Amino acid sequence: MKNIKLIALLALFGAVMLGNLGGWELKGADEPRYALIAREMLETGQYIVPHLNAEIYSAKPPLFFWLMALSAVRSGDVSAFEARLPSVLAGLGLILLTYLFAARLFDPGTGLLAAGVLFCCEQFFSTTTSAHFDTILAFWTTLALLLFHIGYTRAEKGKRYVLGAYVAMGCALLTKGPVGLIVPLASMLLFVLARKEFSRIKDLHIGKGLVIAVGIIAAWLIPACIMGGTEYTQNILFKQTLGRTVESFAHKEPFYFYLIGFPIDFLPWSLFVPAAALYFWKYRSRNKDILLPLVWFVFTFTMFTLVSGKRNLYLLPLYPAAAMLMAKFFNDFIRSDEIFAGLSSSKLFMVPCYLIAGALPAAGVAGLVMLIGNIGPVQNFEAGRWILFAAACASLSAGAVWLRKRQELQLVRRLPYLIVACTTLVYGLWVGVILPVLVDARPERAFCETIVKTVRPEDKLYATFSPHLFNYLLHRKHIAEVQDLEEIQKIIDAPEKIYCLAKDTDYEQLPEDMKSRITVLEKKTVGHKIVYLLFNKPLPKAS
Numbered sequence: 001m002k003n004i005k006l007i008a009l010l011a012l013f014g015a016v017m018l019g020n021l022g023g024w025e026l027k028g029a030d031e032p033r034y035a036l037i038a039r040e041m042l043e044t045g046q047y048i049v050p051h052l053n054a055e056i057y058s059a060k061p062p063l064f065f066w067l068m069a070l071s072a073v074r075s076g077d078v079s080a081f082e083a084r085l086p087s088v089l090a091g092l093g094l095i096l097l098t099y100l101f102a103a104r105l106f107d108p109g110t111g112l113l114a115a116g117v118l119f120c121c122e123q124f125f126s127t128t129t130s131a132h133f134d135t136i137l138a139f140w141t142t143l144a145l146l147l148f149h150i151g152y153t154r155a156e157k158g159k160r161y162v163l164g165a166y167v168a169m170g171c172a173l174l175t176k177g178p179v180g181l182i183v184p185l186a187s188m189l190l191f192v193l194a195r196k197e198f199s200r201i202k203d204l205h206i207g208k209g210l211v212i213a214v215g216i217i218a219a220w221l222i223p224a225c226i227m228g229g230t231e232y233t234q235n236i237l238f239k240q241t242l243g244r245t246v247e248s249f250a251h252k253e254p255f256y257f258y259l260i261g262f263p264i265d266f267l268p269w270s271l272f273v274p275a276a277a278l279y280f281w282k283y284r285s286r287n288k289d290i291l292l293p294l295v296w297f298v299f300t301f302t303m304f305t306l307v308s309g310k311r312n313l314y315l316l317p318l319y320p321a322a323a324m325l326m327a328k329f330f331n332d333f334i335r336s337d338e339i340f341a342g343l344s345s346s347k348l349f350m351v352p353c354y355l356i357a358g359a360l361p362a363a364g365v366a367g368l369v370m371l372i373g374n375i376g377p378v379q380n381f382e383a384g385r386w387i388l389f390a391a392a393c394a395s396l397s398a399g400a401v402w403l404r405k406r407q408e409l410q411l412v413r414r415l416p417y418l419i420v421a422c423t424t425l426v427y428g429l430w431v432g433v434i435l436p437v438l439v440d441a442r443p444e445r446a447f448c449e450t451i452v453k454t455v456r457p458e459d460k461l462y463a464t465f466s467p468h469l470f471n472y473l474l475h476r477k478h479i480a481e482v483q484d485l486e487e488i489q490k491i492i493d494a495p496e497k498i499y500c501l502a503k504d505t506d507y508e509q510l511p512e513d514m515k516s517r518i519t520v521l522e523k524k525t526v527g528h529k530i531v532y533l534l535f536n537k538p539l540p541k542a543s
Contacts, residue, residue, distance in 0.1 A: 005112055006096075006099060006111075006112060006115070009095075009112060009115060009116065010092060010095065010096065010115075012424065013092065013095060013115075013119050013424070014088075014092050016424060016427050016428045016431065017088045017091065017092070017125075017128065017129055017427075017431070018088055019428075019431070019432060020431050020432045020436065021080070021081050021084050021085065021088060021129065021431075022079055022080045022081030022082075022084075023080075023431070023432070023435075023436040024080065024431075024435050024436040024438075024439035025080060025439050025444070025445060026080050026083060026131065026472065027130075027439055028130075029466075029468070029469070030130075030131065030132060031080075031083060031084075031130055031131040031132075032468050032469040032471075032472040032473070033052065033468040033469075033472075034064065034065065034068065034083065034131050034132075035068065035078045035080075035082075035083040035131060035472055036052060036053070036078075036468055036471050036472045037050050037051065037052050037057055037065050037068075038065045038068035038069040038072065038078045038082075038083065039069075039072075039077065039078045039472070040052065040054070040477070041065055041066070041069045042069050042072060042073070042076070042077070042078070043477070047062065047066065047069070048062070048220065048223055048224050048227055049224050049227050049228045049232065050062050050065055052468065053467065053468060053471050053477075053478055053479060053481075054477050054478035056228055056229075056231075056232050058228065058231075058232045058235035058236045059235075060133065060176060060177070061173070061174050061175060061176065061177060061217065061220065061221075061236075062174070062220065062224075063136070063171065063174040063175045064086065064133050064136055064175055064176075067086035067136070068082060068083055068085075068086055068131070070086075071083075071085045071086055083131040084129060084130060084131050086136060087127070087128055087129070087130065087131060087132060087135045087136060088128055088129060088135075090128070090135045090136040090138075090139040091124070091128030091129075091135045091139075093139050094118070094128075094135060094138055094139045094142060094320060095115045095118055095119055096115075097139065097142045097143055097146055097320065098111075098114050098115050098118050098142065098320045098323055098324065099111040099112060099114060099115040100146060101114075101142065101145070101146045101149070101293075101320065101324060102114035102115075102323075102324045102327055102328070104146075104149065104150070105149075105289050105290075105292070105293070105324065105328075106289060106324075106327075106328055106331070107331075109331055109335075110324075110327050110328055110331040111327075113327040113330055113331055113416060114320075114323045114324045114326075114327035114328075115323075116327075116416070116417075116420035117269055117322075117323040117326050117327050117330075117416075117420075118319060118320060118323035119420070119423075119424070120268075120269070120419060120420055120423040120424075121265065121266055121269070121319055121322075121323070122265055122267065123265035123266070123312055123313060123315070123316065123319070124316065124319050125427055127313045127316055129431060132313060133175055133176045134176070134313045134314065134316040134317075135316060136175050136176075137172055137175045137176045137179070137180055137316070137317060138316040138317045138319065138320065140168045140169070140171045140172035140175060140180060141168075141169075141172050141180060141183050141184045141317045142317070142320045143165075143168040144165040144166070144168035144169045144172065144184035145165070145184050145187060145188065145292070145296060147161045147162070147164045147165040147168060148161070148162055148165040148184070148188050148204075149292060151163075151164070151165065151203075152188075152192075152200075152203060158203070159203075159205060162203065162204065162205050162209070163205060163208060163209060163212060165184065165188075165209070166205075166208075166209035166210070166212040166213045167212060167213075167216065168184075169181045169184055169185065169209070169213040170212060170213040170214070170215070170216025170217055171216065172184070173213060173214075173216065173217040174216060174217050174220060179317075181213055182303065183296075183299070183300050183303070183317050185206075185209075186299050186303075187292070187295055187296040187299055187300070188204055189201070189204065190295040190299055191291060191292050191295050191296075192204065194291055194295055195291065221236070224236070225237075252308050252309060252310075253308070253309075253310035255305055255306075257305075257310045258301065258304060258305050258310065258312075258315060259305075261312045261315075262301070262312075262315060265312050265315075266319075266322060268352070268356050268419060269322075269323075269326045271352035271355065271356070272326065272329065272330075272349065272352050273326075274348050275329075275343065275346060275348040275349040275352070276325065276326060276329040278346075278348060279329055279332070279333075279339070279343070280325075280329070283332075283339075287328070290324075290325060290328060293320075293321035293322075293324045293325050294321070294325065296318065296321040297318050297321040297322055297325065300315070300317055300318035300321070301315070301318055330416045333349075333413070334413045334416070340413065350412075353412055353415055356415065356419065357415075443524045443525060443526065444469060444473060444524075444526055444527075445473065446524075447522065447524040447526060447531070447533075448470065448473040448474055450522050450524075450533070451470075451474060451499075451522070451533060452474065454499070454521060454522075454533070455499045455533075457476075459497055459498070459499060460480075460496070460497075460498045460499065461474075461476065461479050461480075461498075461499050461500070461501070462479065462480050462481070462482050462491060462498065462499070462500040462501070463479050463480070463481055463482065463500065463501040463502070464481070464482045464488075464500065464501065464502040464503055464506040465481070465501070465502075465503050465506075465529075466481065467479040467481060467501060469526075470501060479501075482500065485510070485511075485514075488500070488510065488514065489514070491536050492514060492517050492518060492536050494536060497535070497536065497537060498535075498536045499521075499533065499534065499535055499536075500533075500534045500536070501531055501532070501533060501534075502531070502532045502534055503529050503530065503531060503532075504523075504529065504530035504531070504532065505529075507520075507532050507534070517536075517538065518534050518535060518536055518537075518538075519534065519535040519537065519538055520532050520533070520534060520535075521533045521534065521535050
């Protein structure tokens, strides 16, 4: 029965994530850049050293790009669907691993709930349905820790599983570098130390394991460094590791960044963290089986907090641990009358319950207001109106049932399942109806269509900013990046026709004599900036 429930759950989550995966354009700065790297691999056959805009790309190892290129082999191009497919498949695999891990540590019921908790985390869902490294990294690190736990707790063939964990760590290294080794290995070691089983450190087989993990990445890294040269070697080995750890050159944030960001990204489950912490402390003698996910979560959170370069999605490797801990907490109060009686009288637990329940009718009212007032994304699509209307009515009905039966505490026991059901519905609406409209309303595609009509494939095209989005949308292998005024002067003085994409700030800083000798062909808002399409010749005046 549990297997049937698991299959149904994976099928439902897979349908939501895969059903309209290619239904909206690649967005942000990362997705087009990563898709472009995979496309250049397909077009050039250069799989060892990744290239971006016809130049060597040394920021990340290549496994993610290989997977994107593999998903695009049949179609021959890396579309939005192919770019995101590896991340979604890794996400479904991560949900399965979370179930297996929680079922092993606790029981199958907790495993199912842990899978649902993970799926409902907005950061997990948004990262998994986009072209990013982090879901794949989280898959490998979770697999490593699961294999370790199997091997550590088995008398027979335990060593094979532990060494298998290092294979997963090697794949994690090949996905995103040293973090793929540090997170699982440190969690394993801290777990053994916390259990005070010092004599069993030898069962981690660290020496042989490191040979395996490092050997996997070395099989790519050595030929890549030989082919990429000295600068590539220095960047991939030092700048992209040490350079992001202290005084990061990218995404530098204060130490408290995750103290604010994670509770928001882990909503609504984070509302119950104080109650869960109090419960686990009060009943610590019966909750010794939470030790591995606990040290895994605490270490990973602490490590990323100490690293100067921070983004919310970097924390994805700890989400399975957080999901298992939260599922254990919820499943215990669902099954135990004693624990339920204690929690149902606790404000730490009941206040979040009422906050979440109160959000249901509020969401329903908001949906109806959008429909009646024809505001927000609903004004751009017709088919989604009926879906939004049905969702609003369902939300209002669920809220009404809650308010009517708020004294019946047994309803509280169904709250985790209600959260999973409502969140799944919201995600389906988001990726199936709302997100495609929001992204398609952006002007990048229309701007690129204008550029294609004006700039021929053989014409030279430059840019005063990183042009990766335009590389991808225009299918241009190379758009040279202009660095300073001297280069712009050369473009203006060139005898041949040359076009240039320029940010409004770059254009406005040009001297007036330069502006008088170029023509503004188009002006569009792209993302957070205004972009000009410039031509280095004055257009002939109409007679």
